[in-house]
Amino acid sequence: FPIMHTVILAGGRGRRLAPYTINFPKPLVPVGEMPILEIVLRQLHGAGCDKATLAVGHLAELIMAYFGKGEQVGVDLTYSSEKQPLGTVGPLALMNDLPEDFLVMNGDVLTTLDYRALYEYHLQHDADLTIACHRCTTKIDLGIVEFDERLQVTGYREKPRLPYDVSMGVYAFNRRALDVVPMGEYYDLPTLVLKLVELGRKVKVYMSDAMWLDIGRVEDYANASSVFEEHRKLTMKILVIGGAGYVGSVLTTRLHEQGHELTVLDSLVFGSQSLDNLKGQERFELIEGDLRDQELLDRTIPGHDAVCLLAAIVGEPACNRDEATAEEINLHGALKVLETSKKHGVTRFVFTSTCSNYGISDPNAPATETSPLKPLSVYSRSKVEAEKAILASADENFVPTVLRLSTAFGISPRMRFDLLVSDFTLAAYREHKVVIYGGQFWRPFVHTQDIARAIEMVLNASPDVVSGEVFNIGGDGNNVQKQELGEMVKEEVPDTTIEYITAGTDPRSYRVEFSKAKSQLGFEPEWSVRDGVKEVYHCLQEDRWSDPKDARHFN
Known part of the structure; x- marks a missing residue:
């Protein structure tokens, strides 16, 4: 910087x-x-x-x-x-x-x-x-009459709120x-x-x-x-569980830059290099540990204003390798964190869930927060069950919020190349070829920076707006078919060819609607999927990673 x-x-x-x-x-x-x-x-x-x-x-x-x-x-x-x-x-x-x-x-x-x-x-x-x-408004307590040069009335507004822009x-x-x-x-x-x-x-x-x-x-x-x-955004003490991960490291850095006091609890399966920029700084502490460790939770959670629970075994392939451990961490571990947070007086609790909870949806009727949940994997089933308990825990002293995230993309200190945008872009850059299974299937996408912004907005929102609420996080324009993503990559990375394969093992296909986050939080994504392709391609050209195929870049 x-x-x-x-x-x-x-x-x-x-x-x-x-x-x-x-x-x-x-x-x-x-x-x-x-x-x-x-x-x-x-x-x-x-x-x-x-x-x-x-x-x-x-x-x-x-x-x-x-x-x-x-x-x-x-x-x-x-x-x-x-x-x-x-x-x-x-x-x-x-x-x-x-x-x-x-x-x-x-x-x-x-x-x-x-x-x-x-x-x-x-x-x-x-x-x-x-x-x-900063955009301000002022209420005029009178009726405002509008008219032209002929004194012909052209409009009438009763006690309007008029906008004006002020220097901050x-x-x-x-x-x-x-x-x-x-x-x-x-x-x-x-x-x-x-x-x-x-x-x-x-x-x-x-x-x-x-x-x-x-x-x-x-x-x-x-x-x-x-x-x-x-x-309280200016003075909060926040615990980010999973703060060294793909999204967590971006969130932790952003919140620290805003002046928060940050604690990260992470198992550090992929190492702690993603937080090297924060190590040794004031208002930051890194604790290595497992969220299933009750004694550790009882030592760590007290004194925090907010807990952001991002830690999980993420994605269907990773969960399928050990379903029992996935359920133990993603569901039972999440509930343990929830109960301990409430017991020790935490007021804000943000849980990152997934839009894949919707399973298969009609592309002509995008899923909203009230749409039926149709989890098709161990990963999404564990998230759905955890959501239920978290939303039911809301009371006047405890403000839990669930964010159903779109498929993440974007650069991160703990970079991943097993997610569609970075996966396709890397394949195009290295092999000049992208292989796409089920190109007609829909996915919503959201950038890591936009996820961090959304979590920040929730932490700063009035409890009346976010307590016991679910928000889909993404943008309508970032609902993209896999074949459309492939074409974007082809346009941005020279000499790329695409091979489409009809058969595939992933049956999920869903479009998602995001108006609730826009109307209640004021959240809209700043990054498009094409921006994400350009970003990864640019960083690959600069040799940002010594070996993008290294195992640490894959969950």
Whole structure:
């Protein structure tokens, strides 16, 4: 990942937040048990920011005494002091050690914005300035009349909610943008934006639906603690069981980048290399062990806010090799984790199930969460039985959610080449030939990054939305027939031929509908199946894996 440097504007007097800020700098005002600025810095560290400059002014000595050089938050801190107010942009012109691209943000913003995604979007578009924006709505308590120049009424809306887009107080800069800023003079962000636009420079918007709080007024601060608690994403302690696996390693990295405290419990059958990027970091612990070990569960689970249960013997071939062990882990082990989580006061429980529970479905009537389940294998039967107990466990203190995942694809630190998208792409790359059994059969697909996003959304959702609920995770556009997938691979990987074989041992064929996740969680996949083919092909060309056929890449 590109290194991120962030400038945090923490020099204001916070007059609107008086009396809290009379003898106390606003960035040190606590939300819950932690100062606003400490929350921000811990999030930035999780997103890969290794250095930050604090632009300080009012009561700077207190901020500097509290944070020092940044050891407690994992970020190398330096300070820039302004002798007189210089606005939001003026201080930047005085900083000589800024890299070519960097983030700038207000020190009183609480958000679940993906800072890394903002930064990479900015780099991708080679922008002079990128503004993170949030869509808000306001309710008009009157009837709104619309009419044309002839005073002819064209519309009428009773108490409408009108949308508008606001700056989140988080920006990505290129140093080019500072060329227009006078040295040592007061200069604010709106002035800079308008000047850049006037000069025809590239100013981009990055839209985000992340939780966002601007703690500028007393009423904002009074509301912040309750909202902050509701959106516990900023401070949750999460146990990911199976966190070293194909999906688990992607999820664990994402949640850690968002500032969570992570524990991974994994049997490490395929090793722990998938978590090398997290080993030794703060807020991360790796425990090797088996989810069937009750004593281990009783030691590990207490103190966690959420448990994400991903661990399983995954897929029909792996389960068929030892059906008894598969049922012991996928069903009885899952129930043991469920009961222990509830016993020790865990509030959120996310269980990853599978869309293969639908078995065979009518392609003209995609399966919904209420469709009959027709499990055709040991794997899906164990998942269906576990689902029943998990959904029945919901109560006012325990919020379980089941996610029926589409067939996964995408790059992962613990890469798999036994899944259709990567399997077909590897065959095309190495053998220039893809053999397809049952090309007419349907499958839904979803990228590992999208799965991680969906789990994150569930953890952050209101209990009323997710407690005791099942969600299909994928996208309508990613329902693909195997022959269609083969054609995509042929188009993306040169010199590929396809051989179709009618006979096959896998009878599953199902299309799935995903509107519930979209309407209730706001989830839509960002990756298409074709994107996944391109991604794997690109990584193969770069020799990302020394031997893609190594046994560790196959379940």
